[in-house]
Amino acid sequence: VRAVHAEPRLDGVSLLMLAGHDDASAVRMLEAGAQDLLRKPFLLQEARARINGLVAAKRARDILNDALGHRDANLIRLANDTRAHQKALQSTLEELRGAREVAERASLVKSNFLRMISHELATPVAALQLHVQALGKNPALALGGSAAEGLRRTGRVSRRLHHLVDTMVAWARVESGRLKRTVSNVDVTALAQEVIEDVRSYATEKDLALNLQVDRWLAPLSSDRKLVHLVLVDLVGFVVQNAPSGRVDVSVVPMRSGLQVRVRDTAQRISSEDRVDLFSPLESIADVRWRSGHGSGLGLYVVRDLARAVDGDLDVDPAFSGPGNLFVLTLPALPHPEVHHERYAP
Amino acid sequence: MNDTPLDALADTLDDDTQLLRPVVCLIEDDPDLRAALAASLRAAGYAVREASDGSQVIGNWATIGTDVGELIDADLIITDQRMPGASGLEVLSDVRRRDWATQVVIISAFVDDELKEKAHRLGAAAVLAKPFGMEELIDAVENAVPI
Numbered sequence: 001v002r003a004v005h006a007e008p009r010l011d012g013v014s015l016l017m018l019a020g021h022d023d024a025s026a027v028r029m030l031e032a033g034a035q036d037l038l039r040k041p042f043l044l045q046e047a048r049a050r051i052n053g054l055v056a057a058k059r060a061r062d063i064l065n066d067a068l069g070h071r072d073a074n075l076i077r078l079a080n081d082t083r084a085h086q087k088a089l090q091s092t093l094e095e096l097r098g099a100r101e102v103a104e105r106a107s108l109v110k111s112n113f114l115r116m117i118s119h120e121l122a123t124p125v126a127a128l129q130l131h132v133q134a135l136g137k138n139p140a141l142a143l144g145g146s147a148a149e150g151l152r153r154t155g156r157v158s159r160r161l162h163h164l165v166d167t168m169v170a171w172a173r174v175e176s177g178r179l180k181r182t183v184s185n186v187d188v189t190a191l192a193q194e195v196i197e198d199v200r201s202y203a204t205e206k207d208l209a210l211n212l213q214v215d216r217w218l219a220p221l222s223s224d225r226k227l228v229h230l231v232l233v234d235l236v237g238f239v240v241q242n243a244p245s246g247r248v249d250v251s252v253v254p255m256r257s258g259l260q261v262r263v264r265d266t267a268q269r270i271s272s273e274d275r276v277d278l279f280s281p282l283e284s285i286a287d288v289r290w291r292s293g294h295g296s297g298l299g300l301y302v303v304r305d306l307a308r309a310v311d312g313d314l315d316v317d318p319a320f321s322g323p324g325n326l327f328v329l330t331l332p333a334l335p336h337p338e339v340h341h342e343r344y345a346p
Numbered sequence: 347m348n349d350t351p352l353d354a355l356a357d358t359l360d361d362d363t364q365l366l367r368p369v370v371c372l373i374e375d376d377p378d379l380r381a382a383l384a385a386s387l388r389a390a391g392y393a394v395r396e397a398s399d400g401s402q403v404i405g406n407w408a409t410i411g412t413d414v415g416e417l418i419d420a421d422l423i424i425t426d427q428r429m430p431g432a433s434g435l436e437v438l439s440d441v442r443r444r445d446w447a448t449q450v451v452i453i454s455a456f457v458d459d460e461l462k463e464k465a466h467r468l469g470a471a472a473v474l475a476k477p478f479g480m481e482e483l484i485d486a487v488e489n490a491v492p493i
Binding site: 119120121122123124125126127129130131133134137159161162165166169178180 | 376378379381382383385386389455456458459475476477478479480483
């Protein structure tokens with residue numbers, strides 16, 4: 001019995017032991033692993049029945065072992081596949097985490113660069129503007145003709161540069177969440193008039209009528225004057241730039257709590273697809289049509305961000321029946337802070 | 347000699363009025379902006395002394411004796427905030443160690459609430475954000491020291 005069990009090739013083979021009637025070793029044989037015992041003398045039918053039983057049991061065991069063996073193999077393959085997928089998933093997650101960290105670092109670098117460059121531009125732009133203003137005010141120079149025109153244009157360009165730097169600084173602060181609003185009473189009608197006069201020379205050059213329409217006196221709006229000014233310059237500058245001719249009408253309309261500045265042009269209708277692109281950072285950057293303007297030229301999505309920084313909004317009215325387009329700037333009244341140091345406002 | 351158009355503008359003023367002009371001490375490290383500011387101020391009727399760095403003036407103030415004690419010999423100090431050597435706030439602190447009468451205007455491309463708050467606590471007359479035009483500059487200066 002021990003010799004059969006030690007032989008791997010006989011693994012699973014059933015053993016039927018034949019023993020004498022009073023053979024004391026028969027029990028030990030069963031203990032050693034024999035499947036059955038037949039004591040002599042025995043009937044042939046009994047032997048056949050026991051052998052058939054052992055053979056049937058062996059076959060059943062073989063079938064079960066075969067089935068279990070397949071299942072085990074499948075389970076092992078499944079476990080291996082799962083482990084491989086887990087590893088791949090882990091690796092992809094790590095790659096994604098790494099890519100996100102790189103993207104976040106790149107975004108931070110971009111924001112810091114934008115902030116740094118806008119601040120670094122501030123000093124030379126201030127110097128340029130002061131020098132140009134002095135040239136214009138100096139009666140001793142008595143410039144005329146093309147020199148005077150050149151000086152006028154240089155002054156206009158320096159004001160645009162000034163506005164561009166202001167817009168970049170404000171937007172960098174909005175983007176980084178560092179913008180602090182300075183709320184005071186803002187005469188939006190007067191501000192709109194001031195902006196229109198700033199932009200009028202561009203409109204005149206292209207034979208474009210630029211008008212401010214105010215039906216009645218409007219109470220000052222509590223808001224951030226500097227941000228509202230930036231938004232108005234950019235909005236009116238954009239519309240004037242993109243209107244080839246005809247007219248641009250700016251109107252200031254009261255609302256329940258705040259007001260709307262509506263800028264209407266007679267230019268080609270902006271399609272609903274273009275309307276989406278107009279306020280999309282990616283499309284605004286890619287498509288020069290949406291970047292041009294006599295304001296900062298940074299695109300209307302920047303202007304909308306600034307409008308939202310004073311809890312307002314900017315859109316092209318899709319329901320406007322035309323002709324032309326209607327840009328609607330909504331400016332709600334902001335709550336006044338308890339203490340406001342007007343003289344320290346930048 | 348007219349170095350810049352602003353100097354030319356300043357020189358159109360009557361020389362006899364020079365001694366009566368309020369004195370502005372101007373501290374700015376950028377030479378182009380310093381020249382523009384100095385000439386704009388001269389053109390507006392102020393006498394200007396220039397320094398290119400806060401460390402040039404800290405501890406070296408010229409003073410005059412008055413009824414209320416020794417005061418810095420300037421009606422107004424205009425100082426940039428970010429400069430090599432010493433910042434505008436350090437200049438302002440040094441001024442306040444001597445007197446609280448001298449007006450100080452800080453100019454900076456990095457104006458934020460923290461700078462405004464610190465300048466306010468030290469009694470600054472104004473904080474001007476760069477870039478600014480001549481009108482903004484002269485408004486701030488005239489509010490601090492009317493001619």
